[in-house]
Amino acid sequence: MARYDKIGVGYALGRRTDPRWLTPVLSALGSAASVLDVGSGTGSYEPPGRRVVAVEPSAEMIRQRPAGAAPVVRAVAEALPFAAGTFDAALAVLTVHHWPDWRRGLAELRRVASRQVVLAYDTERHSDFWFVREYVPEVAALEASRPSAPEIAEFLGASSVTELPVPWDFTDGVFPAYWRRPEAYLDPAVRRSCSALAQTSPAAVDRGIARLRADLESGRWQAGHAELLDRPEWDAGFRLIAA
Ligand SMILES: C[S@@+](CC[C@H](N)C(=O)[O-])C[C@H]1O[C@@H](n2cnc3c(N)ncnc32)[C@H](O)[C@@H]1O
Numbered sequence: 381m382a383r384y385d386k387i388g389v390g391y392a393l394g395r396r397t398d399p400r401w402l403t404p405v406l407s408a409l410g411s412a413a414s415v416l417d418v419g420s421g422t423g424s425y426e427p428p429g430r431r432v433v434a435v436e437p438s439a440e441m442i443r444q445r446p447a448g449a450a451p452v453v454r455a456v457a458e459a460l461p462f463a464a465g466t467f468d469a470a471l472a473v474l475t476v477h478h479w480p481d482w483r484r485g486l487a488e489l490r491r492v493a494s495r496q497v498v499l500a501y502d503t504e505r506h507s508d509f510w511f512v513r514e515y516v517p518e519v520a521a522l523e524a525s526r527p528s529a530p531e532i533a534e535f536l537g538a539s540s541v542t543e544l545p546v547p548w549d550f551t552d553g554v555f556p557a558y559w560r561r562p563e564a565y566l567d568p569a570v571r572r573s574c575s576a577l578a579q580t581s582p583a584a585v586d587r588g589i590a591r592l593r594a595d596l597e598s599g600r601w602q603a604g605h606a607e608l609l610d611r612p613e614w615d616a617g618f619r620l621i622a623a
Contacts, residue, residue: 383478384438387578388421392444394553394573397424401499401544401552401618405473408497408542408622412469416492418457418485419475423449424552425499426471433467435460457485462492469495474554476500477526478575486535490623496536498621499544503528505617506576509556510605511565515588519576529619536623544620545613556616560608562601566593 384391405425409415417426420434421441432450435457436442442452455461457472458481470493472485477500479485489496506512507520533541548560555574558564566589571577577585595601608614 382438382440384421385440387572387575388438388441388444390569390572391441392422392446394570395422395424396551396553398547398551400547400550401425404542404544404620405471405497405499408540408620409469409471410495412467412493412495414467414469416460416462416467416470416489417450418460418470418472418489419478420445420450420452420473421475422446425473426450457488460488460492464491465494467493469493469497471497473499474501476532477503482527482532483535486532490536496621496623498532498536498623500527500529500532500619500621502530502617502619505615506556509559509616510608511556511559511562511588511592515592516577516580516585518580518584522576522579529617529621533619533621533623536621538621538623540620540622542620542622543615544618546616546618547613548611554616554618556614559614559616560611562592562596562605565589566596 406427414431417434420436422444426432434450434452435455436452437456457479470489476482503523503526507523512519550557553573555576564570
């Protein structure tokens with residue numbers, strides 16, 4: 381059973397494509413006419429108008445792909461069932477940190493496509509998110525075990541690394557998406573769409589949420605984070621890597 385068969389239930393509801401990230405992804409793909417989307421999930425950042433094939437190990441994620449989405453092959457990044465050079469570009473969005481052997485997966489991307497576009501994040505920056513620092517510090521241990529954007533960029537020999545800040549009203553419910561909307565984390569459905577929380581001990585998350593609820597009620601959170609409240613975007617460490 382793929383991990384996302386369990387933690388991916390309801391993914392399509394909380395994780396909706398945000399055009400402010402789709403635009404840079406499309407430009408990083410350049411003129412590629414054929415694209416392999418690896419760890420595609422529901423296909424949030426698949427480019428329209430090109431020949432796209434998706435690769436995804438989880439049946440639950442495949443089930444949530446919208447009607448008319450690109451054809452999908454059930455496989456893993458580490459063993460892509462395609463000949464060398466089959467695609468112009470390989471795309472991997474917010475998935476490399478889930479691969480048991482991320483270096484082998486990236487080598488596979490390089491084998492099947494001459495251009496690689498990877499959206500990943502700096503794990504140290506994620507661990508510095510107020511939610512982790514002040515409420516669920518246990519998430520930092522998980523982040524420390526995941527590959528970080530600089531390592532991925534170095535492995536691929538990246539030609540560009542672009543910062544993708546998270547707008548305050550971002551629609552794709554990545555873990556730090558609600559950095560300026562803290563009440564959102566009180567909703568179990570929101571927490572379910574974040575693998576960092578789904579993979580952290582439920583007792584630790586419950587403890588942190590109880591503290592956050594109390595701080596929101598008392599105004600302590602608002603007083604401690606006043607500098608965030610008029611910021612339009614925040615750098616949570618997401619990086620678009622092209623090689
Ligand atoms: C956070 S989701 C991202 C999905 C999609 N790319 C998006 O941006 O919405 C991570 C995806 O990686 C997939 N995944 C996990 N391990 C994988 C592996 N070894 N190879 C390929 N995909 C994997 C999961 O099943 C899940 O669909």
